[in-house]
Structure formats: structure tokens, C-alpha cells
Amino acid sequence: xxxxxxxxxxxxxxxxxxxxxxxxxxxxxxxxxxxxxxxxxxxxxxxxxxxxxxxxxxxxxxxxxxxxxxxxxxxxxxxxxxxxxxx
Numbered sequence: 804x805x806x807x808x809x810x811x812x813x814x815x816x817x818x819x820x821x822x823x824x825x826x827x828x829x830x831x832x833x834x835x836x837x838x839x840x841x842x843x844x845x846x847x848x849x850x851x852x853x854x855x856x857x858x859x860x861x862x863x864x865x866x867x868x869x870x871x872x873x874x875x876x877x878x879x880x881x882x883x884x885x886x887x888x889x890x
Contacts, residue, residue, distance in 0.1 A: 824881065828888050835889030845889050851882055 838845060858878045859871035869877075 827881070828885050831885040831889045838889070845886055854882065855879060 835845060837843075855875050855878055859875040862869055862874035863871040
């Protein structure tokens with residue numbers, strides 16, 4: 804394969820990642836509605852830390868080129884942006 808083939812594959816994955824991020828945001832919106840009904844704060848630091856620890860551990864076990872810390876940082880940003888749609 805040449806560089807264009809690899810770029811095409813990356814572009815396809817990018818489309819999938821965007822679709823999944825939007826699906827995650829839709830779920831977060833629903834969670835936000837439930838939190839509001841129950842008078843709960845948008846930010847649940849214990850849950851966020853648990854999710855970040857879990858994704859870091861999964862990344863380490865997967866053994867890919869991205870470290871657990873890298874995946875943790877990526878998910879931290881995802882969660883910060885998703886929290887904005889929860890409000």
C-alpha cells in the first residue's frame with residue numbers, strides 16, 4: 804500500500820470516530836437530563852476518575868502504540884467536551 808491508501812483508511816476511521824463521539828454525546832445529553840431531574844451535579848468526579856483509570860488500563864492491556872497516559876488524556880478532553888452538552 805502507498806501513502807494515499809493509508810490516508811484513505813485514516814479518513815474512514817476518522818469518520819467512524821466522529822460518529823462514535825457524537826453517539827457518546829447523545830448518551831451524555833440523556834444522562835444530563837436525568838441528573839437535572841434528580842438534582843445531581845453535571846460533574847461526577849468519582850465517575851470521571853473511574854472512567855479515566857479504566858481507559859488507561861485498557862490501553863495498556865491492548866499494547867498498542869498509544870500509552871495508557873495518552874489514552875487517558877484523550878478521554879479527559881472527550882469527557883470535558885461531552886460534559887458541555889450535558890449542561
